[in-house]
Amino acid sequence: MGTPIRVLVVDDSAFARKVLREVLSKQPGIVVVDIARDGLDALEKIAEHHPDVVVLDLVMPHLDGIGVLRALPTTGAPAVVAVSISDAESELGKKALAYGAVDLVQKPTSLATDRLYELSNDLVVRVLAAAQTRRSMAPEMEAPAVQPSLHSTSLVVVGASTGGPQALTRLFTSLPRDFPVPVVAALHIPAGYTDALARRMDEASAVSVKEVTDEQELSPGLVILARGGTHVRVERRAGRPYACTEEGHIEALHRPSVDLLFRSAADAFGAGALGIVLTGMGDDGLAGARAIHAAGGRLLVESESSCVVYGMPRCVREAGLAIGEATIDKMSELLLRHVA
Template sequence: MSDVQTKKIRVLVVDDSAFARKVVRQVLERAGDIEVLDIARDGLEALEKIVALSPDVVTLDLMMPGLDGLAVLEALPPINPPRVVVVSSLGADTELGAAALAAGAIDLVEKPTTQATDRLYEVAERLLEGVRIAARAGSGTARARAVPIRVPEPSGRPQVDAVLIGASTGGPQALSRLLPLLPAEFPVPIAVVVHMPPGYTAALAGRLDAQCSLDVVEAHDGMVFVRGMIALAPPGAHFGLERASVGLRVRLDYHRAPGELHHPSVDAMFVSAAQVLGARAL
């Protein structure tokens, strides 16, 4: 077996709770493909050990005293940063989770509340899945510099009727960099399918809406799809389009075929747009 095949995922565990650090470390070390390099008790120690150890993946609690998890995400080195899996007691705070995803977190794993820390072992499989997903994600070589997008002066009707964007791992961060650059006069509506943990799409849409000149919304079935809008597919529904008397409408399909990996699916959105718009879809 080659070195590439046997290389373990190198992980740094960051949490201000001693019990949480212990459980996360035990869960990860029981997996044959993961090596826990060290632990960090707060954000400052985490950044120091990230520089010293260059881990592949960091499991990160968001709610820590002093330098919290969001501050750690924003302070990661710009060249080849580690991939981050948030392991935190978010509860109903989807805004905080969406902020972490937009700041570059690859995945979110819900940690039981401090009143039920013994239940940490119950999320073991989800934790291992998150670390492996993060390890497979490319870290990138450098963070992009924001450059405003200039839209040419219109010369008649646009050559396309809609722009479609598909984003997978790391998608929320990419969207938070790209979409705010689009001007209010962008000539066609934009549809987005992004793979992210369930329950955070609406919060991400709200966060992007506050940053963008265009209106960013979570799509709903039957909504009119018009210029000036960026519509994010909701969790559990394929995003489709249909022509109507008012122009274009969104059609959401909540049926999930056996064995289907992603719902919503980028491919399903592209197929629908090709059927409805043909060459006028970009």
């Protein structure tokens, strides 16, 4: 018997996860390595288990199935079989296939009933076919050696948490006055602290450092710090970059969210986005880093030796997304080499 097909099941419904896991586990040659409750959980489990196939619900909280597809790397990613109440001809189904799902299985019902078992045969057939397709393509999908990007950097986004105020200060105060692109940073910090922090950084820096204001146009040499307790995203309007605040309800563990900032950079600037993940606890920024990587952008991380907590940068490094790392004292030098 050959190597078993390793499958990750992703669905926000506990009953659906039970049914999908049961159906697939009964099939010889298939092993369900884990389950995930939503898109963010899925990206963590994919990085942990490296499954051959992901069975992916499309409508989920926190990060939906389309968000997962967009965050997957362009090479070496698992094959994805979408499972949805929508069919392949629906707008959602077409979008899933456009973003890389190899197939779609329609759920017979959105309710937690035994009717879900009706998809059993169809699901197994399509998972087997997806795994075969992925394995037959494996020699062509091996990631090439990292090469310098052919795209110039349009925007730098930075994320930090524990130890972040000191790390950001050391990074921004070492940037030259003629730094050629805008910088936007998200730091896990309570409301009420970032204005004073930005002012101190600005006084000590050659670049201009400011706390974000909504609908703020960005320019080279301007560093924007997200307001504590408020999300920030970046947009492109008529070719010009803007930072926008978001105070409404967004499902994110941290506010500001590094993932939200990084994903918006990937959406708006694609291969022109460069992300930097500095010291911090947890994994905020990992999903966003995947989005930047998938869009052709680049990621740098702080080295363990200078981190107060080596959590956030470690997640990005171990996921194979970073093209370079440096201590915080050397980060500006590394950054300048990649800003072209």
